Every structure is written in C-alpha cells, then in structure tokens.
Amino acid sequence: SNSIRSMLVRAEDSRLMGDWKNMKKRYNELYDLNKDLLSQYKIRCTNHTELLNNLKAINQAIQRAGNLRVGKHKTQVIAACRDAIKNNSVSMLIKIMRLGTSCS
Secondary structure: OHHHHHHHHHHHHHHHHOOHHHHHHHHHHHHHHHHHHHHHHHHHHHHHHHHHHHHHHHHHHHHHHHHOOOOHHHHHHHHHHHHHHHOOOHHHHHHHHHHOOOOO
8 A cells, every 4th residue: 555655646746747758657557556456356355255155055064964963963963063174174074964973
C-alpha cells in the first residue's frame, strides 16, 4: 500500500509539472500493479470458495458416518473423525468412517 501511495504521488507530481512521459510511465506501473493485485485477489477468493466447499463435503461425510450409528457410538465416531482431521490423518479418517472405530 505504501508503494501504491508513493507511485500515485509521483504520477500526480509528474502531471502537475507537465512531465507527461513520467506521468504515463507511473500510471502504467499503477495499472499493472492493480491488475496483479486483482488477479491475486481472484485466486484467493477461488481458493477460499473451494476450501469452504471441501470442508462442507467433509462435514457432510462425517455426519453421514455418524448417522449410521446411534447414541454414544455416533458421538464417538464423530469425535474420532474430528480427531483424525486435527491429526491430518486421512487414512485414519477413512478407516473410522468405514468401520466406526480406529481399531482393527
């Protein structure tokens, strides 16, 4: 943001002094920087949306695995699935969803 501000000030200074060549150069730099910032923002938005959709799908799968059981077993399966996610263990998560427990 500081670099944008300084570029804008330089461009306006060039405009006020009638230095059209430098003014055009600074505004082109600002335009390019703006395009880069917008493309990075779009990438972040896309990644965020994708992450939310994947989290929803995982949560629905965990809920379905829990709905196959009743009572404390349902609670245990959901808790075990969440622990597997916290530990970043995909294989354990799949095993818990299939078998209802992490033990063989």
